[in-house]
Amino acid sequence: MTGGTPVRKSLEPRTSQKPRKLPEAREFRAPFPRSLRAVRARWRGRPALRLAGGRLSLRVRPRSVAVALLLTALASAAGLVALTRDGVVTPTEVREVLTGGGSAQAGFVVLELRLPRVALGLVVGAALGAAGALFQQLSRNPLGSPDIVGFNSGAATGALLTLLHGDPSLVPLGAAGGGLLTAAVVQSLAVRGRVRGNRLILVGIGVGALLTSVNSYLLTRAELAEAQSAQLWLIGSLGGADRSQLPPAALATAALLAAALPLVRRLDLLEMGDDSAGALGIPVGRLRLLVLLVAVGLSAVAVSAAGPIVFVALAAPQLARRLTRGTGTGLLPATAMGALLLSAADLLTLHLPTAGPLPVGVVTGGVGGLYLGWLLGRRGR
Amino acid sequence: MVGLALLALAAAGGIAVGAQPLPLGGVLRALYDDTAPAASVVREVRVPRTALALAAGAALGLSGAVLQSLTRNPLADPGILGVNTGAACAVVAATVLLGTDSQAAVVWWALTGAAVAVVVTYLLGRRGPGRGGPEDLVLAGVAVTAALGAVVSGLGALDADAYGALRIWSVGTLAGRELSHLWHLLPFLAAGAVLAFALAPALNALALGDESGRALGIAPGRVRLLGTLATVLLCGAATAAIGPVGFVGLVAPHCARLLVGPDQRWLMPYAALTGAGLLLVSDLAGRVVARPAEIQAGIVTAFIGAPVLVWLICRERTGRRA
Numbered sequence: 196m197t198g199g200t201p202v203r204k205s206l207e208p209r210t211s212q213k214p215r216k217l218p219e220a221r222e223f224r225a226p227f228p229r230s231l232r233a234v235r236a237r238w239r240g241r242p243a244l245r246l247a248g249g250r251l252s253l254r255v256r257p258r259s260v261a262v263a264l265l266l267t268a269l270a271s272a273a274g275l276v277a278l279t280r281d282g283v284v285t286p287t288e289v290r291e292v293l294t295g296g297g298s299a300q301a302g303f304v305v306l307e308l309r310l311p312r313v314a315l316g317l318v319v320g321a322a323l324g325a326a327g328a329l330f331q332q333l334s335r336n337p338l339g340s341p342d343i344v345g346f347n348s349g350a351a352t353g354a355l356l357t358l359l360h361g362d363p364s365l366v367p368l369g370a371a372g373g374g375l376l377t378a379a380v381v382q383s384l385a386v387r388g389r390v391r392g393n394r395l396i397l398v399g400i401g402v403g404a405l406l407t408s409v410n411s412y413l414l415t416r417a418e419l420a421e422a423q424s425a426q427l428w429l430i431g432s433l434g435g436a437d438r439s440q441l442p443p444a445a446l447a448t449a450a451l452l453a454a455a456l457p458l459v460r461r462l463d464l465l466e467m468g469d470d471s472a473g474a475l476g477i478p479v480g481r482l483r484l485l486v487l488l489v490a491v492g493l494s495a496v497a498v499s500a501a502g503p504i505v506f507v508a509l510a511a512p513q514l515a516r517r518l519t520r521g522t523g524t525g526l527l528p529a530t531a532m533g534a535l536l537l538s539a540a541d542l543l544t545l546h547l548p549t550a551g552p553l554p555v556g557v558v559t560g561g562v563g564g565l566y567l568g569w570l571l572g573r574r575g576r
Numbered sequence: 577m578v579g580l581a582l583l584a585l586a587a588a589g590g591i592a593v594g595a596q597p598l599p600l601g602g603v604l605r606a607l608y609d610d611t612a613p614a615a616s617v618v619r620e621v622r623v624p625r626t627a628l629a630l631a632a633g634a635a636l637g638l639s640g641a642v643l644q645s646l647t648r649n650p651l652a653d654p655g656i657l658g659v660n661t662g663a664a665c666a667v668v669a670a671t672v673l674l675g676t677d678s679q680a681a682v683v684w685w686a687l688t689g690a691a692v693a694v695v696v697t698y699l700l701g702r703r704g705p706g707r708g709g710p711e712d713l714v715l716a717g718v719a720v721t722a723a724l725g726a727v728v729s730g731l732g733a734l735d736a737d738a739y740g741a742l743r744i745w746s747v748g749t750l751a752g753r754e755l756s757h758l759w760h761l762l763p764f765l766a767a768g769a770v771l772a773f774a775l776a777p778a779l780n781a782l783a784l785g786d787e788s789g790r791a792l793g794i795a796p797g798r799v800r801l802l803g804t805l806a807t808v809l810l811c812g813a814a815t816a817a818i819g820p821v822g823f824v825g826l827v828a829p830h831c832a833r834l835l836v837g838p839d840q841r842w843l844m845p846y847a848a849l850t851g852a853g854l855l856l857v858s859d860l861a862g863r864v865v866a867r868p869a870e871i872q873a874g875i876v877t878a879f880i881g882a883p884v885l886v887w888l889i890c891r892e893r894t895g896r897r898a
Contacts, residue, residue: 338715342722343718343722384886384890396715397651397714397885397889398886398889398890400656400714400718400885401882401883401885401886401889402882402886404656404822404823404878404881404882404885405878405879405882405883407878408747408822408874408875408878408879408882409875411746411747411872411874411875412747412871412872412875415744415747415872423739426729426732426733426739427733429729430726430729430730430733505722505726506722553730553733553734554730554733556726556729556730557726557727557729557730557733559726560722560723560725560726560727560729560730561723561726561727561730563722563723563726564719564720564722564723564724564726565723567719567722567723568696568700568716568719568720568723
């Protein structure tokens, strides 16, 4: 790690007296104790991680890193609470089981009964958070998340078709295919007019409405029992998680996240406008396509593992951004926030006083609807 | 006149065509002859169904016209703005949680839900960056619809019996309705329609903007309130009868506007006519396409309406058209 140049100050216009006031005001507002502020000041000079003699470098915002780590820790804590709930196993036993020891009984409860659900919740939440961050950055709109613009409905249509009329083992393929097809249709429709942020979203809403009615049609045609389980799946539930689902979902999420990381840096440059980014040597069209593919892949993984759970992809990037106070995609904080949100919501479903455990999508839908209302109410100010 | 003729033709089609193939002569005879073999099918199934499609379609079309002119928003539709979902949510909640099943109570629940939803959507949409422009309202409506939709599906997941009963209703269907459904709704529909038609001149004045409207002797606030009331009456009653059917209220006023232009006094009756025709034809198409099963009318209207919505959005250039 070497010291970067303090770019910010030298770029400040020195002509007028007004801009000079801004940094002070911001420093004053920071709710940090003096010592932490000193740490921040020390970090501010070196915001880059350079490897291989400077050929590979990555800008690091300490606050983002801290937020991502904190959220990951919280998500793990939520997972631990879910594993040890009702006092059936103690945290110590969980640790023993996870490190390969422990009694057979504790092992059964943790590994067979609870871990699949908890771990799947973390993985799916992470995938949703990441997909939301990418989509929102792509459309430069906080509403541009896969659940609003219809990709989830498309993935659900594909999955439903395979679930009701084909082989249940093909559901992931169906979800991915449906999601991709919908993304392609929405993109091409939105681009045919002049691309404006909101147009993509409105077109997506229209297409999503169409697909939702297709889904309802498929449900009304199915047998009642089948329709009911499919409906449960459509709301989004972690209740049916089993061990075999976990490795493919986790691997796919990790691979897609790894693919997304190098794209994000260039994606953030698109914020300056497509023309400026093109002038900086970024292949804008190809980059958008790649990011779109990765994001659709991430949401397809989530949908095929747990059904189209709403609002996590919408809320996670926004909440993470409020915490990091950063600009840009904020991929990793959003990922961690998604994992935290979904595991917390799932934990909530297990503790709500209802006749049976509600599917997690109901909780995220209710809470997320309120959040979306708040988001819309705030935008005007 | 042409519209009326087409509507009559569609209504005749609605009575003549059904899951059970009947010769046209038999259908005609059943209409005036009690003892005809087809009498029960025609009188108890097809006539009520057709009448209900006409009434509900007209109500949805009319409410769409009122909403579009109230909000000066070409994308306004009771389905998109969450009014229908609000009504549906209230009905489902009343059925599942309180065990309501009398039709009269269902109508009141639907009206309440519709009223709450429309108020929330207005409040949210008014604060967007475009100061209540078309897109803000639509987005607010989507938010409301999404949250209420989650509630509906959650209630369905809790109660298996209710899910079985409401699964088809919650798509929007005309199947299995009786004339008594219609009689329960008619007062509300009539009140809403009278209110809407009475407001037509005031809405015309408001189309010029609030200030010009005020100069012409209109109180914008009162007109909005009454217009919203009319919408709630029309949509709530229609939803109670046939479930949340979307997009009729979006498409019908646009068709009417193409036919007669923007004058509300002409637009409203035509929107009602077009809405009735649209719902009737959708229902008919749903019955014919998948014979002997049927596709629910709400799904057919979504298939017709969603492309229209996308087309409207793509065509939209400057943002606002009256």
